[in-house]
Amino acid sequence: MTINSPQNKSFFGIQWKLAPFYISLTFFVICIVGTQIFELNRIRSSADNITKTNVPVVRSLQESLSAAVEGQTALESVLDIDDPKKIPDVSGYVRVFSESTDRFNMFMAALMWGSETDAFKNSSGGKNYDQWIKLGLRDELVVDGVMKGDSQITGEINLYYTGFVNNAEDAIKHRLNFLNLKKENRNIASEQEKQKSKISIDKAREFTELANIKMRELISRTNDSIEKSTRALDETEQEARRRLVLISVIGSIFFSLGTILSVRQFILNPLYKLVSAVEEFGKGKLDTVTHINTNDELETLANAFNGMVKSISQYTIGLEAKIKDRTQELDKKLVDLEETKKAMINLLEDDKILEEKLAVQMKNVEQQVVERTKELNEEKARLLASINSLSLGFIIANVDDTIFLKNHALVDLLGINEDKELTVGDVSKMMGESFDLKDQVKKCLEGERVCEINEIFFNKKSLRAIIAPILLADESKNKIGYVILLEDITERKVTERSREEFFAVASHELRTPLTAIRGNADMMLDYWAKLDEEKKKNMIHNIHTASKSLIGIVNDFLDMSRLEQGKIVFDSKPIDLVRMINQVVQETEQLTKNKKLSLEFKLSDKAVPEAFADVERTRQIINNLLGNAINYTEKGGITISLQAREGFADVIIEDTGKGVSKENQSLLFRKFQQAGEKILTRDSSKGTGLGLYISKLLAEEMGGTIELVKSDLGEGSTFRLSLPVVVA
Incomplete structure (x- = not known):
């Protein structure tokens, strides 16, 4: 049966009653969008003003500073020439000096007057503007000039730089005279010219310093102007947001109230009446009728409901008559069904014997399944235990790169969450650009061969990877997955190095x-x-x-x-560590003063017993630890403390130096390893790198230990030397 929806052509339909609120919503949205566009235009105008005014000034300042540095570098290069054979090189440096000076004057003139003014175009006889056009800056860089308050500073910079240029030219002239006279072996006259050159360059440097001071002041004022404009831009943006939020909240409140009242009046109240009628009809009152006079779709729905109720009532009367007839027929069929039931019971008794035999067979099968499952679980447990006991990182993945088995060594090596589900693609991303694991897997699977990759750098570690495809043992040789082994060979690399x-x-x-x-x-x-x-x-x-x-x-x-051959003989005797440390502090005090570092010796509140060790070797260890602390500390200081521990005396040396990263601390006491921030790089000025290695061997031979207690990058390190004490 096809049900056609009623067509209500009345002007007072629901859609027409809600139309004013749709119009209000549209107007509200237009107001919000218009307000936002207005505020965005204000913000854009402010941003364009900042870009137009300040950015060209900042760039001009940077270009001026770059030109000044280039000129100073060229001047210093000239003054570094002492060999007359290099006189031809001077002209090149002089040319660079002259070009950088012209460029500096050009950008400073643009800052002083503005790049589009007649004053700039006529400055230096039009030379500055010609060079500006030649460099292609006319359209690329439009400078409005500095503010009035900064013009005096710009003038002072030009004045100081002119002083620098004049003295620099004198210095170059005297240097050329010096080289020519030296070439002629006129040593006395050449030395006089050299002194004149030195006097001129000293004056030039003084003017350079004054110009740099004013340049920094001008840069600071420009940065302040940019910061002020940026703050104003931020305030404008915040004000726009506040207005938008206020308009949105007020409009939403009014729109919501109007919508609620309209929906309640035109839709909900008639619906409540209709729902009440439906509930009464559901309780069995088949004569229920509802009256809704809204002249819209709801009235049409109520009329349809009334018609439906009338039709159902008539249908129910006819249905009851049919049910009575069908009941009589069912009673007859029930008698026949009872006879059939008795026959089926006889058949079921025969089936019971068959079911008992089948149950015995099922029980045997279930027992075999349980035993086989137990064997498989035990075999799986042994396999997992073997894999997890491997020192190498282990991965088994299918051809879709989904990892379904990994061991503890891999989790520790990559620093990942053991419970997190991963793919080979995830592991490849973790390794970054240094090693494309996914691409290597693809090559090994395509070639159906075992691949070995060395020299993989990951997280400051050196790794070796072995990739082996897993093939079916049948004739198809289909690839069902692959195995990846990752080995940490950092220790081996360090040993080789x-x-x-x-x-x-x-x-x-x-x-x-x-x-x-x-x-x-x-x-x-x-x-x-x-x-x-x-x-x-x-x-x-x-x-x-x-x-x-x-x-x-x-x-x-x-x-x-x-020490490695065991040929050093130790003369162990009681040692007064307090006295020894005081002597070492006095000997190294001048070194710490030269570096402006503090050096403090703290005594424990409890008496520290004498140590039992070799005097000279103990002094050697303390000197090495203290020397390392001084070498690798640039500010702050060093603290030495002495503490008693059960059976041992501890000498603790703490500094505020560079520190050692966590991953490099395990390599610290190896041969040729320096106590610096980067273990795998050397600083020839810090010694051979044998100090800590020898100190460790000496301490252990005397029955003691030496260890790094803690170290953090940028915060310093703490070393502890523990020596056995004299047994009472």
């Missing part, structure tokens, strides 16, 4: 003092008679210092070799 560095460090560290000794000795042999006493003393002092450094390096290598 230490072995390789032995010869590099030895040759480098020994060459430096030997070169100093040889160089000074050659100078003394060639020029001994011409040297004054002060220079002779300096050369002898340099030879002495280099020889001490050489002896220290050789001693480090000898100590390391003898």
Whole structure:
């Protein structure tokens, strides 16, 4: 049966009654959009003003500063030339100096007057504007000039820079005279020109410093102007948001109230009457009738309901008559059904014997399934235990790159959540650009071969990967997945690097003092008679210092070799650690003063017993720890404390230096490893890198220990030397 919807053509339909509120909603939205557009135009205008006014000024200041630095660099390059053979190079530096000076004057003139003014176009005889056009800045960079309050500063910068240029040109002139005279072997006259050049460059540097001060002041004022404009822009944006929120809230309140009242009056009240009639009809009152006079769709619906009720009432009367007839027929069929039931019972008794036999067979099958399941679970447990016991990271994935098995070593290696579901693509993203794991898997699967990849760098670790496809054992050889093994070979790499560095460090560290000794000795042999006493003393002092450094390096290598071979004999005796530490502090106090570091020795409240160890070796360890603290601390200070612990005396050295990262701390006490922030880089000025390694071996040979208690990057490190105490 097809039901056609009634067509209510009345003007007072529901849609027409709600039309005013739809119009109000549209007007409300238009008001909000219009307000937002207005405020956006205000914000855009303010932003354009900032961009137009301040950005060109900032760029001009940057270009001026760059030109000034380039000119100073060229000037310094000229003054560094002492060899007359390099006189041709001077002209190149002079050209660079002249070009940078012209560029500086051009940008400063643009800042002073503005790039589009007649004053700028006529400045320097039109030279500045011609260069401005030549560089293509006419359309690219439009400068309005600095504010009136900054014009005086700009003028002072030009004045100071002019002083710099004049003195710089004098310095270059005297330097050229010096080189020409030196070339002619006129040493006295050349030295006079050199002194004049020095006087001129000193004056030029003074003017440069004054110009830089004013330049920084101008940059600061410009930045303040930008910041002020930005704050005003932020305030405009906040005001726009407040207005928009206020309009939205007020409009929403009025619109909601109007909608609620209209819906209640025109829709809900008639619906309540209709629902009440439906409920009465549902209770069995088939004569229920409702009267709704709204002249709209709801009235049509009520009339349809009344017609439906009338039709159902008539249908119910006819249905009751049919039910009575059908009941009589069913009574007859029930008698026949009872007879059929008795026959079925007889058949079921025969089936019961069959069911008992089938139950016995089912029980046997279930027992076999339970036993086989238990065996499979035990086999799975053994397999998982074996995989989790591996020191290598282990992954099994299907051809869709979904990981369905990973071990604890992989979780620790990658630093991931063990319960998190991952794909090989996720692991590949974690490794970043250094290694495309997903691409390597694809190559191995396509080639149906085992792939080995070395030198994978991840999270400051060196890894090795092995990828093996999993193929079916049947004739199809279909690929069903693959296995990935990840091995952390950082320790191996560090060991290899230490072995390789032995010869590099030895040759480098020994060459430096030997070169100093040889160089000074050659100078003394060639020029001994011409040297004054002060220079002779300096050369002898340099030879002495280099020889001490050489002896220290050789001693480090000898100590390391003898310790590793067990050939050092220790003379252990009671040691007054308080006295020893005070002596070491006095010896190193001047070093800390030179670096403006504090050095403090804190004594424990409790008496610390004497340590039982070798005096000289103990002093050597403390000197090494304190020396490292001084070398790697640039500000703050170093604190030494002495504490008693059960059976041991602890010497604790704490600094506020660079610190060592967590991942590098485990490598700290290896050969040639320096106590710096980056373990895998060397600083030849900090020594051979054997100090901590030798100190560790010495402490252990004396029955003690040495360890890094804590270290954080940028916050410093704390080392502890523990020595056995004298047994009472």
